[in-house]
């Protein structure tokens with residue numbers, strides 16, 4: 001392992017969980033693979049401008065580059081995909097932001113994005129989906145889409161417990177299942193890859209608790225538990241049952257018409273909160289046909305992954321889909337999309353997702369004035385039809401801007 005490559009910026013201060021945010025916080029960032037090289041610098045420029053404008057130089061983020069993914073293998077060595085000092089820095093500085101990282105399909109390294117969530121136990125993947133006026137959408141009424149996804153981020157098949165077809169591991173597990181557990185339903189035991197899906201009471205409880213606290217703090221109207229518990233009874237079904245239990249035991253929810261739907265009163269606002277559930281396949285058509293009926297969503301890891309991109313499409317696509325990975329101590333913000341390799345280095349893609357992820361980060365830090373400026377300037381740029389290719393191709397009379405020019409168009413409207 002090489003000597004440290006991370007340069008701590010002079011004049012910045014650490015964010016310490018539980019303490020006030022300093023005016024000069026050090027924020028580690030991972031540039032990201034693929035389009036990371038395009039969107040990350042634009043995000044930094046836009047956020048610096050918003051902070052400067054909002055606080056007249058009194059507050060300033062001190063960005064600290066830390067390395068993971070392909071850039072890290074170039075700097076630290078061929079097998080150093082996620083150096084220990086990067087994990088250490090993300091913990092030590094507690095609030096960070098990252099670009100997307102590549103995961104090969106089939107063989108090769110396991111997801112670095114998932115590894116980060118598991119290593120820092122960032123159990124909430126929070127992905128708000130809201131409509132910006134003027135954005136092209138396949139819906140007649142995209143303005144009715146206003147949802148926040150709470151995706152469980154550490155369990156499910158993302159735990160990476162799986163064995164390749166024909167491997168010794170797969171053979172052993174199949175033999176164990178057949179001989180010890182009496183399993184007779186593996187259709188093709190000789191050629192099956194095997195994966196394990198852990199879903200726990202603890203994992204579900206903390207995720208649903210966080211989602212319901214969010215509902216209360218933000219005066220949201222409902223929580224929908226999305227699962228496939230009819231088929232996967234002891235994993236997805238456990239998620240559903242545990243979620244209702246949390247609502248009832250921790251938030252005082254009372255069954256509606258004998259249950260399982262239930263409701264409680266938001267102690268801050270007096271508004272009624274409905275807790276309901278939906279089976280994932282039906283949910284995916286309901287959000288297209290009746291989006292106004294859904295608000296905050298709590299779901300398992302894989303469902304949450306699918307739902308994130310599907311819902312993003314309803315409000316213009318994953319070019320404008322932000323997110324945050326959050327634990328009780330740490331937060332690492334990142335876009336919903338991936339590395340979009342065909343556009344890497346072309347200064348073409350929409351930096352909106354990463355900028356809006358940074359906007360969530362500003363709000364998380366309590367820097368709401370700067371966050372508001374980010375939203376205002378994005379709305380203004382889109383309203384003036386100054387947009388990147390993804391929106392321009394679906395909009396009448398749009399002026400197609402490069403990734404960096406879109407950032408400048410936002411800054412000009414702050």
Ligand SMILES: NC(=O)C1=CN([C@@H]2O[C@H](COP(=O)(O)OP(=O)(O)OC[C@H]3O[C@@H](n4cnc5c(N)ncnc54)[C@H](OP(=O)(O)O)[C@@H]3O)[C@@H](O)[C@H]2O)C=CC1
Nearest residue numbers: 100101102103104113318319336337338339340349350390
């Ligand atoms: N958290 C993370 O770091 C994530 C990483 N990944 C990884 O990224 C890699 C590529 O994954 P892939 O399935 O292609 O999905 P991507 O999200 O990278 O891209 C799919 C398509 O979405 C559109 N898109 C993505 N980002 C933007 C943007 N910023 N602006 C405008 N349009 C955008 C493009 O559509 P169009 O072609 O129509 O222009 C693109 O071809 C994989 O290795 C995957 O594992 C994937 C998701 C999340």
Ligand SMILES: O=C(O)CCC(=O)C(=O)O
Nearest residue numbers: 102103111113114305336
């Ligand atoms: O880690 C990856 O490569 C994909 C992750 C992903 O799709 C997501 O977090 O939404």
Ligand SMILES: [Mg+2]
Nearest residue numbers: 305308309336
């Ligand atoms: Mg995804």
